[in-house]
Amino acid sequence: MPEKKQLILNLFEMNTVSHITHGLWTLPGNNRHRFDDISYWLELAQLLEDGGFHGVFLADVVGAYDTFRGGFETAAREGLQLPSNDPLLVIPAMAAVTRHLGFGVTFSTSYEPPFTFARxxxxxxxxxxxxxxxxxxxxYLPNAARNFGLDDEIPHDRRYEIADEFLDVVYKLWEGSWDDDAIVADAARGVYADPAKVRYIDHVGENFRVAGPHLSAPSPQRTPVLYQATGSPAGIEFAGRHAELVFTGGRSAADFRANAARMREAAVRHGRDGSDLRFVVQAGVVVGRTEEEAADRWRLYQERTSIDGILAHSSFPIDLPALPPEQTIGAALDAAGVPHSAVPYLAPDTTVGEALATVRTSREGRYFVAGTPEVVADEIERWLDEDGVDGINLRQYHSFDTARDFAELVVPELRRRGRLAERPAEPRTLRETLFGAGPRLPDAHPARRYRGGAALEVPREALRFG
Known part of the structure; x- marks a missing residue:
């Protein structure tokens, strides 16, 4: 009998009050308001470590959601990713109280230089x-562009061109600037690093000029595990060249499979093996010891969900709650002078009332389940076997109940079914945990061309990318 596919299990987090479950920070016992207290992150890390999670994925933005109603007031009122703190800074604290938990962290390539980020x-x-x-x-936020001195967003595909060069720079620093055996730490001779095994990178490109050398010696993975969330043509091509684990999804199994297939094809075009990619979807799970308990929890979450928060998060171009419920979306957009293409997911003859009802459950679709541990495990197995999903980013409705309930009720059931293995005795790197191979990038990845200083002096346009 073939071995059962194993689930990659992450918790979806953000260093803020209201991440993606708007209004639910007000739930009784919810700890979201403690996000700027280090004890919150220590408690969460220990819960996830003990509960069998592979990692915590930390989202981030570098701007405010200020399109809805023409400003950031709704976001501030809702705590919608405002205030929001730096996600990188909580990782060392969480790592100090765990041995196995991995950390995926978001950082943008558009506005800050690659040298300091690589360090x-x-x-x-x-x-x-x-x-x-x-x-x-x-x-993607217009406010983010203005925070870094620009008048407006950088065009979508241009952002990916910048990102491609950004990756080229950090690959040179991480993979090419130091040899593995550069650190000798020879106290007798007073030599810490062999300078013959450390080098400049001397990158000169359209967007960046970076001399090097990298200020950090080779770390356990050299290059961190490379995650990406995408679905656009430019993003898919970028993922095929660079990503190891992709956050994608779809309203149906067919949508997901089509997205995954396009990215695997892109990976092959760039000289990689399509099977090197892993695919993780954002999933909503509401579990109870009985069907009634799960249904009650889900009912409460729906009742507390903030429509204003969702509309602000989606940068909705008109103020739906202020409009007559019988008015059509098409008429409302026309009256506001907004093109129908601004909300392609709503038919013009949809009424405002119908649209508001849809918005409340807009995140729940194929990758949502509410029920007992057995029902939840059945559905997750369907995602793994029928859709081809590799893992989930668990959406938090309540901190810490969502993670705790999953750990206490669902993880044991998944382990009984052979979908989650027990932790190894000794810690592994994140890449080893996710892929079962070594801690470094596979040979076919484009970053590996710089190992040992190779190709550093070759003009970037002369390198083979596919």
């Missing part, structure tokens, strides 16, 4: 003993 990630990889991954984003 931060190498430092985190050292401090976590190789348990860190980077979620590569290019940023």
């Amino acid at each position: 931060r990630m190498s430092t985190l990889d050292h401090l976590t003993r190789g348990r860190v991954g980077w979620n590569i984003v290019t940023s």
